[in-house]
Amino acid sequence: MAKTVVQWRLALDPSDEEKHGPFAMLKRADRAQLRRCETPDDVLLQSAFHRLMQELQRQQLAVRADELALAVGVAAHAQHAPGKAFARSLGRKNDSGRAAMSELRFRQLQTCRDEASFFRQARRAVDLLGGEVDVGKLAVDLLQWAREFRQPDAALPPTERLKLRWATDYYQESLRDADQEPA
Template sequence: MSELNTAEKQLQSWHAWLASNRGDRARLRRAESPEDILLTDAFFHFLEKMDQAVPNWSQQTPMLTSACIAGALSHVKTDKQTPSRIHNSKANTDRKTASFAEQLAMPPEGKNKAPMSELRFQQLQKSPTVDDFYRRIIRAIRLLDGNVNVVSLANDIIHWHQEFNQPFGRHPAKRLAVRWATDYFTALPKNKD
């Protein structure tokens, strides 16, 4: 099994663990910033679990990034693994799940409006600080009523932090904002004007 699959399974396992450890979940939810999360025992439990599955997770992943993931996952009620509407074709037998950005654009059953407006989506993409990004991620999770693809969310948080801490590369298509925009605007319901 690859290290990536192990990390994904561990993230899902830790999210499930939170459901039966309501006190830890509540402490993480009360944290207003990733720095507040660093001061909780639940965060150190998260690091311990991730280090068991992925050797050197805590050395490879910056503390604030891990804290942001742990805090965000505490707000997720259900690990929603729905088929992607934009990345699955009839010819492709390897089915992909909807990404976090795609979920933000997919209207809930019986509705025709995206959970997150274009304005809020653009604000999330352009978050100027770690704390601002964290608050907006939590707001996005709430707009999805806590039903989020856990693995996609965690990967996106890692990607955002990497880009925030390092200058952009020469390949715009590899940037998180471009990938998010592609998934969001492709999945966004089109007006029939």
């Protein structure tokens, strides 16, 4: 699924190359419409979203439309940077020695109490990264967030929960330089 989301996202960018494949009809205007969506429900009303949904169904990949809308509504704000992990990048220090996202904001992202606020904060987080993130991995993570938010599974080992994985990635990156600084 990640590969298909990446293809979809790349098709939303203008290109001199002739587009082909299932998303050849997508245009810059489609991305602009997605970027103006304020909620996942707004994303559900966009034709570009339905093109992706149809392609996933054609591939027999089961995904709920409302969960996919949350994921791709955030992904529309990103530029695909292969291998650039979301939470790890949020913890990465910039030239001034600060993490891309402060620890307070990261905790707020992790503890959102509803999908609308999570959607807004995730979009802001992508913006803090200059939009550069692995779009496929981000979409998969956001789908997992939606599933875990809606139906928490106490039987799921903590190491497989998204919040713990994101926290581990964020703090490993943000504390990396702190361990190397002189006392």
